[in-house]
Amino acid sequence: MKQKVLEVKNLTVIYKEENREKIILNGISFNIYTNEILAFIGKSGSGKSITCFSILGLLNKNFLIDGEIYLYDDNKKINLLNLTEKELREIRGNKVSMIFQEPSTALNPIITVGEQIVDTILAHRKDISKEDAKTLALKVMKEAQIPDVEKRFNQYPFELSGGLKQRVAIAMAIVNSPKVLLADEPTTALDITVSAYILRLFLRLKERLDLGILLITHDFGVVAEVADRVIVLKDGEIVEEGNVFQIFNTPKSEYTKELLKSRILLSKV
Ligand SMILES: Nc1ncnc2c1ncn2[C@@H]1O[C@H](COP(=O)(O)OP(=O)(O)O)[C@@H](O)[C@H]1O
Numbered sequence: 001m002k003q004k005v006l007e008v009k010n011l012t013v014i015y016k017e018e019n020r021e022k023i024i025l026n027g028i029s030f031n032i033y034t035n036e037i038l039a040f041i042g043k044s045g046s047g048k049s050i051t052c053f054s055i056l057g058l059l060n061k062n063f064l065i066d067g068e069i070y071l072y073d074d075n076k077k078i079n080l081l082n083l084t085e086k087e088l089r090e091i092r093g094n095k096v097s098m099i100f101q102e103p104s105t106a107l108n109p110i111i112t113v114g115e116q117i118v119d120t121i122l123a124h125r126k127d128i129s130k131e132d133a134k135t136l137a138l139k140v141m142k143e144a145q146i147p148d149v150e151k152r153f154n155q156y157p158f159e160l161s162g163g164l165k166q167r168v169a170i171a172m173a174i175v176n177s178p179k180v181l182l183a184d185e186p187t188t189a190l191d192i193t194v195s196a197y198i199l200r201l202f203l204r205l206k207e208r209l210d211l212g213i214l215l216i217t218h219d220f221g222v223v224a225e226v227a228d229r230v231i232v233l234k235d236g237e238i239v240e241e242g243n244v245f246q247i248f249n250t251p252k253s254e255y256t257k258e259l260l261k262s263r264i265l266l267s268k269v
């Protein structure tokens, strides 16, 4: 049975500079459930990334945040917006993790990828030896469908292709068994076959790990491929929400129809 893992209520984000204020998110509400891929789709600048950064507490002081963001962790309900920076560090990369468009963002160029995964484990688990952490890292690299894990473990990010780097970033993101995975345009920087492979990997992981995945994209092709539910975002507001069939077959808002139409045009080019 699907369970709620994240609940966003009335999230409002305002960007404030000296004498200028801009509403970036205008009271958005949504839930993410286990074993589900929720796609967030909208044009550039609609507030998709800011939504992720709000969840992870990564916005600086110029952003004023209002609303509630609950993480459901076993029997606990934690309002992420009330946590201290120290408490947030316990959540990030552990209960909630994130994958970025450019895999290098998540990787340190001067440390081998295996060691980085080991460090991610040790950062959150005091009860595990370095040796056991390595065994776990190799297991998770396999789970992320990285071939030749023993060899890859000792390589540096620059020695890997974009697709492999993204798989390492995914391994790092899932290694502490998160509840929620935020994937911000995770395939945009990859070519189409690699992109399809990564999307199938998300499908596999959501089932095997019972993950709630927020998949951000501006591409309806990506949505069609893997999403269970879809939220359409426009200028910081949700204009439409539904399951993937409803959105494709009977879109309600003009904006969604327009996005779908531009996709059809693109696919004909
Ligand atoms: N660091 C920032 N400082 C000021 N405004 C920002 C910053 N990052 C994003 N914004 C603004 O917030 C809005 C939403 O941005 P974003 O969430 O990055 O859009 P998306 O991910 O949907 O392309 C945009 O209008 C953008 O200009």
Ligand SMILES: [Mg+2]
Pocket: 048, 049, 050, 184
């Ligand atoms: Mg973005």
